[in-house]
Amino acid sequence: MFSQAEENYIKAIYALDTKTKKGVSTNLIAEKMQTKASSVTDMLQKLSEKRLVIYKKYQGVQLSTKGKKIAASVVRKHRLWETFLVNKLNFSWDEVHDIAEQLEHIKSEKLIDELAVFLENPTHDPHGDPIPDKNGELPSIEKIILATLQVNESGICVGVQDSSSKFLQFLDKQGIALGQKITVIAKEPFDDSLTIKIENRELSISQKIAHNLYVQLK
Secondary structure, X not given: OOOHHHHHHHHXXXXXXXXXXXXXXXXXHHHHHOOOXXXXXXXXXXXXXXXXXXXXXXXXXXXXXXXXXXXXXXXXXXXXXXXXXXXXXXXXXXXXXXXXHHHOOOOOHHHHHHHHHHOOOOOEOOOOOEXXXXXXXXXXXXXXXXXXXXXXXXXXXXXXXXXXHXXXXXXXXXXXXXOOEEEXXXXXXXXXXXXXXXXXXXXXXXXXXXOOEEEEEX
């Protein structure tokens, strides 16, 4: 059994580890956990003693096989609960993260197994993020950043890089949602902003927004 704090750190390392081929630095973890680097160092030493991470000072940290399994389990629970809240309890996609942060620490494997069956074993959560299976394996999906599309290219919106409430609320206001076909109509040379077409509507979005939307080429 592990504490909520330990699970949160393992999950943070799991998320950061996908973005780097080297060990995850203490500073990166501190930034993600919004805490001091010294506090991260203390926790990494505890996790290392429990053989959840491979940690050498000044060389970054990686999850051990055991750590990856625990992290994938926490992520699986989090994303299943988000799916449940949106699909069954009519929460909006910008409301569910904080609630799922609490529910992800429930220990009952039977509950999570039954939840997955109840939801018909979804492969992705409401934000388009893949849900690990019971073995910790992630379903693969080929996706690229919307900003990389050229003029007249189209893609289906399949996820977001920024899942903050502010960004998701912005997308709702603009009528941008997962599953929609997005076509790039024009690119502004000055600031790389895009004019896009969604369901016969045209709108202009900034480069920042375009870099936070994932699409699958169509």
